[in-house]
Structure formats: C-alpha cells, structure tokens
Amino acid sequence: DTAVSQTPKYLVTQMGNDKSIKCEQNLGHDTMYWYKQDSKKFLKIMFSYNNKELIINETVPNRFSPKSPDKAHLNLHINSLELGDSAVYFCASSQEGQGYSGELFFGEGSRLTVL
C-alpha cells in the first residue's frame, strides 16, 4: 500500500509538448511538495502546498504550474517542455507542526526525458 504514489514513472516527450505528473498521498499529511533532481543529483524544492494552499514557489519558470485539488493530491503540469526540464521529479509529503518531526515521505519519482 504505497504511501506517496506518483504517475507516470517514466515520461519521454518532445520539446514544446505539455505534460502532467500526478501525485497522491494516503498518509493524511497536510503538506505536499514537488522536488526536482537533475543529472548532478541535486535535489531542489520547486513547490510546497499546505492544505491546498501554495506555500513555497522557488523561482520556478511559469511553465510549471502545480495544482492541488485537495490536500491528498498535488499535480504538476509543465507547458512548452525544454531540454533542461529533463530530470527526475519527486513528490513528497510531510506533517508539520508541534510534535511532528517534519520527515518527508517521497514518491518513487517520475523520470522525465525531453528530446
């Protein structure tokens, strides 16, 4: 029973296309994230949502648009894909606040390749 699941796991597409990655968590957490891990393996936060509200937007191009229909889902839509968007995108969730460690639980990642 996967705690954080994201689809698709692999995505190969042409430059200029639009694609979406979906994420769902069944942990009851309030906060969800999108991270990008590039070829140098550096894991960088893109967005954070708390109870469907955008909390963090880390200088990400406007072509990236997150959407959180409810606190268990956080989807990522990317318009006009570029070669530099090729990376592994990880969804994660956590429960913040008093008494919680802030541990992040990650999905298995979505490997995006832009040709």
Place this chain on the structure above:
Amino acid sequence: RKEVEQDPGPFNVPEGATVAFNCTYSNSASQSFFWYRQDCRKEPKLLMSVYSSGNEDGRFTAQLNRASQYISLLIRDSKLSDSATYLCVVISNTGGFKTIFGAGTRLFVKA
C-alpha cells in the same frame, strides 16, 4: 554560500571500514536535522534524525554541533549494502517551514 553543504565524495571504502560524513548549514535558526539515504534510481528515505545529544542506531551515529552549525554521520563496520548517497537535510522555520537538502555524499563500499 549554499544553505547546506556536503562533501560530494565519492567515498570508496572497503567492507568493515569506518567512514564519516560532514555537513554544514548556514541558517543558525535551523530547527531540525536529518540524514536521508538515497539508493541509485530510488527515492530518498529517512535514515535518522540528528540531535545535539547525538543519535545512535546500530552502526550509524549522527551528531549535531549547533555552535559550529555542523552535522556528522558516522558509519561503523561498513557493509556492501551501505553503498548509497547520503543526504544532509535541514529544516528551518524562518519565513515559513522550509526543508533544505544538501547535494549528497556518495559512498561506495567494496568487498
């Protein structure tokens, strides 16, 4: 200066060796500290939390020095299965709850 800095390695050690990783962070108001492990082509997973009093879990010991803004991870009696990337993670709550990952230190344990 990066918010969280680690030696990228790689560290190549024989089985049974003791290896230590270091990490420094720039925000003195940081609140929580962790080590995560990431296997090749997998997602990061929590290895252990880090406290000023130290935290030991079997062969793994983590230590935090708030004065020096320094975190360490010690692995004793290395196993082949310890080969992975170890990520230093810092959480701060200045201007919002923020989790920052270091770039990771790669470890290869060889027979």
